[in-house]
Amino acid sequence: MRIGIYSGTFxxxxxxxxxxxxxxxxxxxxxxxxxxxxxxxxxKEDCTHIAxxxxxxxxxxRLHPKLSVLELxxxxxxxxxxxxxxxxxxxxxxxxxxxxxxLLEYMHxxxxxxxxxxxxxxxxxxxxxxxxxxxxxxxxxxxAQPKASxxxxxxxxxxxxxxxxxxxxxxxxxxxxxxxxxxxxHKEWLYHDLSKTKK
Numbered sequence: 001m002r003i004g005i006y007s008g009t010f011x012x013x014x015x016x017x018x019x020x021x022x023x024x025x026x027x028x029x030x031x032x033x034x035x036x037x038x039x040x041x042x043x044k045e046d047c048t049h050i051a052x053x054x055x056x057x058x059x060x061x062r063l064h065p066k067l068s069v070l071e072l073x074x075x076x077x078x079x080x081x082x083x084x085x086x087x088x089x090x091x092x093x094x095x096x097x098x099x100x101x102x103l104l105e106y107m108h109x110x111x112x113x114x115x116x117x118x119x120x121x122x123x124x125x126x127x128x129x130x131x132x133x134x135x136x137x138x139x140x141x142x143x144a145q146p147k148a149s150x151x152x153x154x155x156x157x158x159x160x161x162x163x164x165x166x167x168x169x170x171x172x173x174x175x176x177x178x179x180x181x182x183x184x185x186h187k188e189w190l191y192h193d194l195s196k197t198k199k
Contacts, residue, residue, distance in 0.1 A: 003090050004033035004123065005070070006098040007077040009041045011048045012185060013060045014164055014177050016156035020125040021067055023152045024098050028123050033098065034070035035061065041076050048190055059180040079116035096121035096150075101130050104138050117144040124149065127157045165191045 004024055010017060013035070021033040037053045047053070054069060061067040074082050086095055097120050099107070104124055107113060124135045132151045139149055159176040167174040168182070168191040177185075185191055 001031040001090070001093045002029060002096065003086075003093045004028065004030040004096045004098050005036055005086060006033055007036040007038060007082075008100075008103075009044055009047055009161065010035065010037050010053050010057055011044075011161050012053070012056050012164060012177060012181050012190070014156075014159055014161060014181075016154065016159035016176065018060055018064070018067070018178075019154040019156045020100075020152055021098065022064065023154055024096075024123045024125075024150070025066055027152060028096055028121065028148075028150045030066075030096060032066050032068060034068050036070045036072050036077070038076040039074070052184075052188060052190060056181045056184055059184055060178050077110075078112075079110050080112040083116050083119065094121070095119070096123050096148075098123045098125065100124070101126040101135050101138070104135065107138075108142055114143040117142055117146050120146055121148040121150070122146040123152060125152045125154070125157075169193065 004021070006017070006021055008017070017035070021035070024030060025033055035057050037050060037057060039050045041047060054071060057069045061069065072082065072085060074085070099122065101124055110116075122139065124139075126132065126135050135151055136149070139146070156176065164174055164177050168185060
């Protein structure tokens with residue numbers, strides 16, 4: 001099988017995440033995409049508890065049989081450790097990593113990333129202010145090259161979890177979040193702390 005791994009914070013998951021994964025399924029001819037929420041993401045503090053983020057993911061993905069949640073014990077995606085774990089879970093499968101261009105820019109700083117990249121395919125989602133060319137340039141400058149690269153743009157390229165959190169905290173309506181996820185966040189009193197609107 002061809003397996004897509006979409007690691008991230010998903011705080012909260014939104015329509016842009018789902019659209020990226022669905023488009024990646026088609027463009028890279030994947031059999032399934034696993035969303036792998038990070039317990040303690042790099043460069044992000046005070047994330048919503050992982051249990052809530054997993055619950056919101058399950059709500060967001062329930063209508064898409066080729067999208068699923070994969071919970072990993074690693075605090076965040078670590079190239080050597082996490083790839084070894086994924087290879088044990090999917091020993092015979094091709095693995096593609098879904099990544100936004102905002103994270104791709106930092107990929108060269110990941111420890112042992114040169115041991116990961118040659119073993120995977122990369123599927124890059126870029127925002128409205130980026131281009132396929134900018135993603136290709138970043139990949140060309142990585143310490144190693146992936147087996148293949150794919151580039152995805154959706155109409156939700158300007159959507160961000162931060163923007164959604166700010167909208168929810170200020171009780172503003174936003175169409176960028178799924179109704180089921182918004183209802184869960186409201187029920188569990190998530191995104192009500194004004195001190196977190198800038199994180």
